[in-house]
Amino acid sequence: MTDEVRTMPATAQPRLMRWSVVLPGLAALACALVLPQFANAYVTEVATTALLYVVLCLGLNIVVGYAGLLDLGYAAFFAVGAYTSGILTAEFGFNFWLTIPVAMAAACVAGIIIGAPTLRLRSDYLAIVTLGFGEIVRIIARNLDITGGASGLIGIERPEIFGFKLMQVQHFYYAFLVLALLTAFVCLSVERSRMGRAWFYVRYDEDAAAGIGINRVTAKLQAYMMGAVIASVAGCLYAAKMTAISPESFTFNQSLLILLGVVLGGMGRIPGVVLGAVLVALLPEVLRGAGTYRPLVTAVALLAIMLFRPNGLWPDKRV
């Protein structure tokens, strides 16, 4: 039967044990674990960027893929995390690890401020508001003294763990790998829970969801805030890795790239989003040889993907 999605008994956890996903996943994880032992600093650096995008795309996927909200200003939450952590360590001498909960709280507050009034709107309006929000955060960062203005914030402390200071590319590679795995675990747990299902109900039919007893505004706000929190944690680690951040790291382009990763791989499900994130990070590097033709080649590649795989490279089976 063609629409037989799963043949597991009702009590089994569906999807968890699909070998077609688990085996390549384990293989990818094994490669990821040993990569810095064989690769040079350049490759490790690119791979670290890829892991950063994995975290950001997984976070945005909660908002776009699960709850169906088009967010065009996601980099703003990434900025909130990076600046919160950066300012606290550089200006006030906070321990890096203590800045993470503060950054998460700041992202929650920012998420509520922007989400509570706007999530009542339907998707298209939300896109415009989030676009504006992204720009507002960037422009504020450009103009405040505490954020270092246009030249940015410098002298961010490197984190220490059990007396070991994270310094080299490899160290940050592993730190981002841990964060990416943690994020994937969190997403997977929530995706299969009551709230996760509520997001899908709201995404597929808002009115039916309301009619069945789901508070759609609360459900959307929770997805939005959870996405914000994940981006802020990624921002903390990003600030620590770079030791200097400037408003230009958090432009509209950055938001678009993250969204591109989510859509490219196939939004809604974790394997597709991870693939999309890695592609977004790798594509500019792979196409370095194309020189000035790079934007053209990128555009053609993206168009081809959207033409031939409209639901993404590794789409959600249900759509």
Place this chain on the structure above:
Amino acid sequence: MALLKVRDLRLSFGGLKVLHDISFSVEKGAINSLIGPNGAGKTSLFNCLTGFYKPKGGSISLGGRPITGLPPHRITALGLARTFQNIRLFKEMTVLENAMSGQHCRSRHGIVSAILHLPAQRREEEAIRAAGMRWLDFVGIQQHAHRRAGGLSYGDQRRLELARALASAPELILLDEPAAGLNEREKLDLVHLIRRIRDETGVTVLLIEHDMGLVMQVSEKIVVFDYGQKIADGPPEAVRADPRVIEAYLGTEE
């Protein structure tokens, strides 16, 4: 005791009056129907009862509690579930996931306990799943639990909507044209199912229906609408004989 009480309900869209001072009640444990020609305002009334439209005036109470103007999810949580005239399933999700959606307002664990995999959260998930399966079994589509809801036959989609609404543990269930698009055999099954809902679960049923045969067969009381006004209210035999009902359905002889 009246479970649902509607008093002087008024609704208008701009200058267009859709409902004029509607009053009626539904007794606990009853099977009642709302009938009337197309455009009489039946679905508008359902949308007022379930919070999708905000009435201009009047009051609605469920089990003695006022529900007028509350948002839909609050009304569902207070015990009023509905189905939709044009089936509104989550087509891309599985049949079981659809049935489980009704349990959302009867469960409470959120994001944090899901991330921490708390034992209480795991137990609640199991209970939600079990309840979903139980209601699929009740309407007779348990064997399709893991199929995509959009791939079900039309009749089974209607059953799934019922299972989903019942899973929210309502006191009153509103069925908006449950027989639309069903063949004769499926309609017979539906009559049987509606009776089982009331007899086996004690849930009160209020339905909107066009199929007069089905309405007369299943309802204990019928409320008749025409042009947004209530024109008759009573047991099937009385309603059938009411000259105003005959006029509304068949027109008058000039």
